[in-house]
């Protein structure tokens with residue numbers, strides 16, 4: 001079988017989606033499944049929809065178009081602000097987009113009028129993480145402008161925390177989003193369908209008993225795919241963290257000295273200064289260790305986001321090689337090894353043309369968190 005490959009267990013993904021959709025439904029919260037880390041892989045999106053996910057969020061219009069071509073009928077939400085250069089495509093293919101710029105709203109409205117369509121807009125509010133969002137003081141003015149524009153449907157407001165500065169959703173910023181929703185509804189005498197509280201980083205706050213207030217919508221990616229929340233990297237109870245794993249193949253396995261030798265400088269991928277510990281000759285008292293190379297590198301995955309199997313530790317990586325040391329049974333050329341992935345490792349593996357995908361079905365086993 002070809003390696004490296006992502007093994008994607010669709011039943012486990014179904015379980016993760018179903019579990020979260022049900023848990024959140026109890027709190028009155030609907031889920032948009034964010035598939036960007038999988039490049040909108042149709043099999044995964046279909047699995048989520050079958051599990052009760054009501055809409056799909058994607059950061060790139062190209063992916064939304066591809067999902068449309070593959071016959072996906074659920075509403076598509078563009079979760080990154082549209083580029084002005086792509087508004088025609090956004091209006092034609094995305095039901096809703098996240099927005100924070102009046103200039104873009106105006107272009108969307110003009111295009112929607114031209115195409116004879118209505119385009120939904122979710123206005124993003126800046127609540128401290130300093131990525132996208134309208135400052136709360138400017139929100140009323142932007143809403144007034146949005147309501148005056150033709151062919152736009154104001155879906156509500158939302159926020160995104162955790163992604164830039166790791167700011168956690170908490171009682172204060174979440175209550176602020178609820179308060180803003182209610183204030184806008186009063187000010188403009190309307191009802192906003194969505195109060196979109198955030199992403200997977202909102203789950204710890206909710207699990208700890210946080211009051212959703214007006215929040216009735218979340219956009220979830222990592223939690224559905226990897227069963228983890230991003231802020232503390234903890235497992236979400238009852239979910240699979242191994243629904244998607246990476247399999248790589250050993251191409252060299254030898255006992256080698258544990259320390260490098262020669263004049264030591266930077267490597268192509270080093271970030272810290274080289275330490276001068278390398279001696280001129282192989283160090284006589286450095287014990288030999290079982291070292292192996294896997295055919296996997298920076299071009300395939302974010303090596304810092306890999307969790308190796310038991311008894312194996314990662315010593316480094318370059319474009320095409322992952323260097324590991326193992327204790328216990330020596331690895332052999334041709335062996336396959338299975339690694340767990342962080343979100344960034346998953347994103348890169350899905351993006352690499354060298355990593356294939358294999359869908360696995362069959363019994364799920366028990367989720368780690370249960």
Ligand SMILES: *Cc1c(COP(=O)(O)O)cnc(C)c1O
Nearest residue numbers: 034079160199200219220221222
């Ligand atoms: C990526 C993204 C999400 C999903 O984030 P996860 O941490 O994967 O749940 C939600 N909203 C926006 C705006 C995003 O960019």
